[in-house]
Amino acid sequence: MKPAVERQVVLPWTQVVRISFNALRARLFRSLITTATLVLAGAFVAYTFAGYAILNGLWPHAPAELKEKILSSGYESFAGSFGSTPKDRWLIALSLLVCTVGIVNAQLMAVTERFREIGTLKCLGALDSFVIKLFVLEAAYQGLLGGALGSLLGVMVSTGTLFIKFGTGVLRHWPVGHLAWIVCWNTGLAMVLSFTGVLYPAWVAARMEPALALRTEQ
Amino acid sequence: MIDNGTHNVVRLVDVVKVFRMGQQEVRALKGINLAIRSGEYLSIMGPSGSGKSTLFNMIGALDKPTSGRVFIDEVDVSQLDAYELAWLRCRKIGYIFQTFNLIQVMTAMENVTLPMIFAGMSRDEYVEKGMELLQLVGLAERYQHKPPELSGGQQQRVAIARALANDPAIILADEPTGNLDLATGEEIIGLLKRLSAERGVTIISATHDIKMLNVSDRVVWIRDGMVDRIEDREELKITVGEVG
Ligand SMILES: Nc1ncnc2c1ncn2[C@@H]1O[C@H](COP(=O)(O)OP(=O)(O)OP(=O)(O)O)[C@@H](O)[C@H]1O
Ligand SMILES: [Mg+2]
Numbered sequence: 001m002k003p004a005v006e007r008q009v010v011l012p013w014t015q016v017v018r019i020s021f022n023a024l025r026a027r028l029f030r031s032l033i034t035t036a037t038l039v040l041a042g043a044f045v046a047y048t049f050a051g052y053a054i055l056n057g058l059w060p061h062a063p064a065e066l067k068e069k070i071l072s073s074g075y076e077s078f079a080g081s082f083g084s085t086p087k088d089r090w091l092i093a094l095s096l097l098v099c100t101v102g103i104v105n106a107q108l109m110a111v112t113e114r115f116r117e118i119g120t121l122k123c124l125g126a127l128d129s130f131v132i133k134l135f136v137l138e139a140a141y142q143g144l145l146g147g148a149l150g151s152l153l154g155v156m157v158s159t160g161t162l163f164i165k166f167g168t169g170v171l172r173h174w175p176v177g178h179l180a181w182i183v184c185w186n187t188g189l190a191m192v193l194s195f196t197g198v199l200y201p202a203w204v205a206a207r208m209e210p211a212l213a214l215r216t217e218q
Numbered sequence: 219m220i221d222n223g224t225h226n227v228v229r230l231v232d233v234v235k236v237f238r239m240g241q242q243e244v245r246a247l248k249g250i251n252l253a254i255r256s257g258e259y260l261s262i263m264g265p266s267g268s269g270k271s272t273l274f275n276m277i278g279a280l281d282k283p284t285s286g287r288v289f290i291d292e293v294d295v296s297q298l299d300a301y302e303l304a305w306l307r308c309r310k311i312g313y314i315f316q317t318f319n320l321i322q323v324m325t326a327m328e329n330v331t332l333p334m335i336f337a338g339m340s341r342d343e344y345v346e347k348g349m350e351l352l353q354l355v356g357l358a359e360r361y362q363h364k365p366p367e368l369s370g371g372q373q374q375r376v377a378i379a380r381a382l383a384n385d386p387a388i389i390l391a392d393e394p395t396g397n398l399d400l401a402t403g404e405e406i407i408g409l410l411k412r413l414s415a416e417r418g419v420t421i422i423s424a425t426h427d428i429k430m431l432n433v434s435d436r437v438v439w440i441r442d443g444m445v446d447r448i449e450d451r452e453e454l455k456i457t458v459g460e461v462g
Contacts, residue, residue: 006305006309022328209280
């Protein structure tokens with residue numbers, strides 16, 4: 001005889017990815033607001049680091065008067081290379097902190113708004129882990145999109161301003177590999193930020209008794 | 219476990235539910251004993267605030283009783299782990315709510331197929347069955363519509379189709395006609411009655427709706443968190459007759 005109660009199967013990732021992607025697409029506008037915060041933070045960080053990377057690419061090829069111009073416009077070189085100053089690092093830490101608070105707030109709202117949906121999903125047989133995966137994946141897409149857009153924006157603005165200041169040399173010695181690397185880790189950073197914001201509210205929501213989740217207003 | 223020939227799909231033993239809000243305590247259920255037989259159409263009646271929805275949540279394993287036990291198919295729900303509980307909600311019970319609780323961003327078809335996806339069905343299977351179920355509730359041609367594009371009665375029919383997705387033994391409904399007009403409410407009641415008659419599904423419905431009485435096999439009257447009385451269909455005819 002079969003046991004009266006069996007164990008629920010864990011949904012394959014392909015299904016979770018599909019469902020979370022559709023859920024995000026259906027709330028595109030709502031999620032773009034969260035994503036915008038990530039774009040801004042990403043752009044600021046990428047702008048700062050891309051600026052140094054471009055200067056480092058340009059420096060060895062720069063004629064003496066251009067070097068003079070670079071140094072006189074406020075960039076400091078340490079042992080022949082440009083890098084973030086303590087002031088930059090402070091600004092970046094602060095902006096990331098502000099961004100984290102913003103993301104936590106946005107994700108908290110986004111999850112709270114969906115308590116009822118979560119309760120419904122659990123009535124239909126969703127496991128707690130599914131609910132968490134759903135939100136973590138949505139956060140990952142937002143982080144990926146926001147981080148990539150922000151990084152590209154930061155690199156573009158940085159290239160543009162340096163081009164205006166120091167001329168075509170900026171483009172001729174544009175450090176593609178280094179900039180691509182900045183875009184990569186900066187996107188990763190945005191995803192981590194996005195995860196940080198969503199993990200706690202998703203965990204709370206997933207563990208709620210369905211009856212309680214269903215009582216909340218939509 | 220004693221098998222006395224009759225099969226109880228649901229059995230509640232001394233179920234108490236207390237809600238604590240700061241200093242205040244609300245005793246929503248004060249010791250409910252109830253056995254629900256397989257295949258019956260049971261209505262739970264009672265005034266607002268008497269504890270119907272709380273009882274609904276206990277029977278449906280959607281909340282934990284403060285004390286007492288709930289058995290579904292003679293399995294003690296409190297002994298189940300998270301995976302078994304999810305299986306129970308997915309396969310054994312279909313839920314219908316007063317507020318429909320469809321997922322707003324999903325189409326009718328996606329709403330109906332979700333429980334089957336959770337049950338691990340293949341795509342071909344759940345698409346076919348989803349269409350069958352929408353046909354059953356008369357909404358096959360609206361399968362691509364989202365809840366905001368459907369009327370209340372249509373949304374409730376989608377919810378019924380969804381509740382039937384994994385052929386549950388029990389359908390639990392909390393005021394399924396509460397947000398619908400008279401005629402639409404009657405349609406929904408007719409649909410539930412048909413399911414009970416044709417498929418032998420046990421139907422348990424909390425309601426204010428007097429029309430529900432006509433189709434019920436038994437009615438449990440709840441008052442102030444306690445079972446006031448339980449009436450069979452025969453007795454009902456007399457009391458309702460006296461009233462009418
Ligand atoms: N989550 C909760 N927290 C606090 N009190 C609650 C909670 N759920 C229910 N109650 C209280 O329990 C009592 C019974 O509520 P319940 O919702 O079960 O009534 P009901 O019979 O379904 O009423 P209605 O017909 O209006 O839906 C009420 O006094 C209600 O305030
Ligand atoms: Mg109620």
